[in-house]
Amino acid sequence: MRHSIKAALAVSASALVFSGDIASAEITGPITFFTHFGTFQTNGRWDDWTAEFEALYPGTDVEVIVVDGYRREMPTRLASGDYGDVLNVLDNLPPDQYAEFYLPLNDMELRDTHMFVDRYTVDGNVYGYIYGANAEAVVYNRSAFERAGIESVPTTRTELFAACEALNEAGITPFQINMGAGWPMQQWDKAALLFAGDGGYYEDALASATPFSPDEPYGESISFVHDLFEAGCTERDYTANNWDQSKAMLGVGEAGMWFLANWSVPQAIASGEALGMENVSDDLGMFPLPIDDSGSPAVLLNPDWAIGVSANSDNPETAMAWVEFLLTQTDVANEAGFIPGDTRIEPTLPQLVELLAPEPPIIESETPSSAFKQAMADARLDFMAGTYIRDLVLADDFAAAIADVNARWDRANGN
Structure with missing residues (x-):
């Protein structure tokens, strides 16, 4: 679907915001946060943000664990049941499996102010909110x-x-x-x-x-x-x-x-x-x-990673508060170079201003269905991981390699 950039961004204010929907009395205890953002560990921002959160909610403790090769490593953790309290919503996980691994986040104000909420909504339940677009x-x-x-x-x-x-x-x-x-x-x-x-x-x-x-x-x-x-x-x-x-x-x-x-x-x-x-x-x-x-x-x-709350969390209220704090009360999205997922926060990256100022046509990525992701998996094509495309580009006979991939797809998809 094509949109104007103004409609796609719909930003209205540059101030950071926080709704505080979750009762403070329920926000206590430790949580573990699995993230792909190693940059913020190196530059100390995770330390800054966790300290701010723990000061805001005494009795909480956020352990940040950076995972290299997130798409490769985290499915193993999900399968083992050991995936902490807050983590990214894996983009190669079929949406009909979200409820198995993540808690619904329906009562957060983010639902009304965030982009790409529909992408992480299944049967009326929201399972993730993006850092940014x-x-x-x-x-x-x-x-x-x-x-x-x-x-x-x-x-x-x-x-x-x-x-x-x-x-x-x-x-x-x-x-x-x-x-x-x-x-x-x-x-x-x-x-x-x-x-x-x-x-x-x-x-x-x-x-x-x-x-x-x-x-x-x-x-x-x-x-x-x-x-x-x-x-x-x-x-x-x-x-x-x-x-x-x-x-x-x-x-x-x-x-x-x-x-x-x-x-x-x-x-x-x-x-x-x-x-x-x-x-x-x-x-x-x-x-x-x-x-x-x-x-x-x-x-x-395109949305970047969304974050959600583990279905196995022992402190889900604290986990939800961390998600909301991170996305509304820190500058994580702009520091990462995103168009912030919260439409009340304006992007600050100059390169984005250059790109979008001429108002080029915008194509907004829609949610790949469970059926599409399953067809790709059945055809042994690692969607959004890159390996199969690398193999195609390097093939000695490109046309033959394309024909083989089409055949695998056809068998998997039952056309």
């Missing part, structure tokens, strides 16, 4: 573009590939895809919605026997990144996990761009500054990914 687009380094003689951001596919060629000639890695890390390749699961021009496309894919063929949106998306790779636009090293190195390369201008969301901007800034670079934020910008030559590329608005 992501505008999936190209993050680029201005100084790298200037050194390559690129005078304006590309608005067509032809211009994008020409920019890659100019960056290559200047000795700059043009377009980082982080294939070796694996998980960034999930971006091309998301980009299928751009090629379809429809945030609900995943459900349409269920009706197709061959959604990965080059003439269908999913296939167009995978073919696009394959073309980037074959044209020499991407990193030379496609085997090692160079995610941390890639952030520094973009921050200092040794790389030109990547297709990730706004959350990646603060990480590139921090990596550049750690190497002694100044004014890194001024060097970074964003523009919509030009998937064709229409000259009117769209931006995909």
Whole structure:
């Protein structure tokens, strides 16, 4: 579904807010919080926020546990029953299983002020609230573009590939895809919605026997990144996990761009500054990914992780209070570079302002159904994890690999 950016964001105030729906007398005891945000452990923000919460609610204690490889590690914890009190709502978990692992969060004021609530609502019960929304687009380094003689951001596919060629000639890695890390390749699961021009496309894919063929949106998306790779636009090293190195390369201008969301901007800034670079934020910008030559590329608005409360929590009131505190009384969303999930809090990231000021077409991602996720799992395609897309891009015979994936999909989906 396409929206104007004003309707998509619907922000109205920059002040942090807190509803205080949960009775303070019920908020006590320890909770464990499993998070993917290692950055906030490194810079001390988790310590700051937990101290503020514990001062607000005496008798509480929040233990923050950072989990590397969250999508890989947390399903094992869910299966074991040992997954703490507060955690992300796993995006590869079918929604009809939310009630097995998470408590409903229906009585929180966030229900009326948050974006993408419907995405985590099943049978009238809300199981998660997002940190923030992501505008999936190209993050680029201005100084790298200037050194390559690129005078304006590309608005067509032809211009994008020409920019890659100019960056290559200047000795700059043009377009980082982080294939070796694996998980960034999930971006091309998301980009299928751009090629379809429809945030609900995943459900349409269920009706197709061959959604990965080059003439269908999913296939167009995978073919696009394959073309980037074959044209020499991407990193030379496609085997090692160079995610941390890639952030520094973009921050200092040794790389030109990547297709990730706004959350990646603060990480590139921090990596550049750690190497002694100044004014890194001024060097970074964003523009919509030009998937064709229409000259009117769209931006995909996608929720980032949602957080929920464990069905096994011994202190659910404290866990719910932590969720509400974190999302309304801290600046976690803006520090992470998001469009805050609470529509009363305005985004502050300058790169988002640049991206959205021209009011590009907005495609709002809809919820992938349990049926779609199950079909992907049955076809052995790790939706939103990136590995199968990496394998396709690296296949010796790309056409044959696509045909094999289509066959697996068809068998799994029963078309």
